[in-house]
Amino acid sequence: MKYSNEQLAQLIEPTRVHRKVYLDPDIFDMEMERIWGSAWIYIGHESQVKTPGEYATATMGNKVPVIMVRDKDSKIHVLHNRCGHKGAKLVDQASGKVSAFRCCYHGWTYRIDGKLVGVPNMPGYEGTGFDKSDPQYSMQKVAQYDSYRGFVFATLDPTAPKLTTWMGAGMAECLDNLCDRSPEGEVEVIGKPMRYVHDCNWKMFTENLNDGMHPMVVHQGVVDAALQYMKTVPEDSAERSEAEIIPPFGASYEHFESTDLFAYQYGHHYDGGRTSIHAAYSVPNDYEQLMIAAYGQKKTREILTFNSHNTMYYPSLTTKTAVQNIRVVRPISVNKTIIESWSFRLKGAPDNMLKRTILYSRLINSSFGMVGPDDLTAYYRMQNGLESNGSDWIEMHRHYGRDEDKGDYIHGLLTGDLDIRTQYKAWKDYMTREQLAQEVA
Template structure:
């Protein structure tokens, strides 16, 4: 059966397959569910597409995908950011195949229809064949609605969607805290790597606020670091201060190092021995307070923030997911640096990123192996539910509706599936 022949699912049956504390394994592999997810989630809500640091100058662009649809994220001459469908209005060819770059406009390689940075159709060859046939002003590259918060660029095919800040809602204060890791400098994207795993996108979505798995799956990483760092990172397992929280609209939070939630706060702890050499180098050009602030930010903030459906702000990097099929997902790990900050510290940040998230790091292969085993295992016992009920016995709800439980609990997953169900049940 071809992808185009799949039928979307009956919304009335979804509640039975995605309940508040369990989901059916078929949600990981049913192609009809996947097609409906593209239409009702990825083509209807806000999707993260880029960071403003990737487009510093007019004409800067990057190409990306929303579901199966290619788009161009570009800064025009006025400084505004546009997100354009990467499809010529003539015969449908993509007008840009470069991953990123700088351009004065975009020209289709098939018949040379040329578009401006704002998407307007500027020129077409041998125009006499179109006199009285078309009006160029009516054939721009189709544009998406754009929203930007704290440098995070989101886009939506839905022109009637709620404002981005309303959608982010309770996640906004945590995004603000995440961006403090620039240590007084703006943060910037500092390279990325991408990979695919043989599993459903929701398996990775669940993972960002799943701290329960960390000391099990990432034993190899913990053996590769010093005892002081390993103890600090895994202290959340028994900490009363570490927690997981739902933030509404599918967003969720997992706090694992409470003392690093707000990096502007200095608890007076000694500089870790592993960073003593860097601190000494920084001290040649920076004040003691600045040195402490930069070192405190090297491993990022003390939490993971999940923004439904495709972006995680995970301690010190962006993790971006893209659904390929019911059984395949693309992941991008975007490293972060201090824009204008000391290069010595940015190098250390990048080495830390590479050690865990990089293509030869310890964390990504272990995570991907676990995700793929979930996908394979979901086919065994299709009537046995996937459980997301950990912590229901100790979860409490605040007056604003946010639910909080222990850091190892599955509150974040339940929030994501509540939003998933809400969107999937809307025709």
């Protein structure tokens, strides 16, 4: 390894980060092994694989290909996407359905739960000591996998804490809220994701999620345009309610200053809760009635007034509970990242709710949207600007020393840098863990 643990630790100070963490391909490789190979990584949602044999692929750690698949008993597994013979990747598509996995090279076949069942021309193995039933030749299970409310995560680290421990009650509450917004308490994926290539380091995206100091600057142009446009269309028109999604992205410093930020262990955090930029969205009456029928008046209020804006399950998943969108971080290289946006349907809710979700995704998250591309421009400029050795450090001082430690979490304000300091605390912990450093050396 190019960096010792001591050298890695020196890159992160309480209020400063060295620019190398965004630029150096060796650090990127170490992050993939030590963070992405150790944390719980979001693989996909159970509704992507509804019936036995349906699968979806993902990558964990340093380019480790995996498959999420539903077996014949409806159980979901996360398996290494690797043939037990000479190692060929078994499936090469993002998703599909199979009755068995058959390797493209020599035709070994596996049951959908990964067990090796077929080896062509077996007599050649007689007397060689090869045992087809030896589990080492089957598809291997990833060290740990589990799901929470239908969201499937896996880790390559057998010593990692349980998923619910890693997530913690505060972060679980955000996924609960996303699902509880369905009168049936469940969500399901709609269609395929939008995949949006970001020419920047993955951390520029994760550090933007709870950055309350940028919207009024970077999104000013589109907010001004939306406000002008809204003056030209009738109050109760569909165009007006679509355009209304945009202005909250240009809310004032005072607004973001009064929005809470909650930071947890393992680099997780979210902003909002009882208030957020989504708090003023109207609730359609037909939907509200279905919710009240399912949960009662009081609980419905509780669910619909909990508005976390961006919730970061560090490092791979970020959710927007109030609009049922998630974005998944898939790092490609030190300066290239794919962001996948998935939209969810609230089971049992009227179609207008799904329309709003898709509209939000299209207007805000997509590569041809009106908000996400503003942010991407800033990330790209940072990636470029940091090549300058004019200074080696990036600062994250805002509100340092004012965050309140509440035991289970740290409370701050959205205009502070608590979110970034939280991510770098986890970064340093993962990157310099003694035991892990020896295992991957």
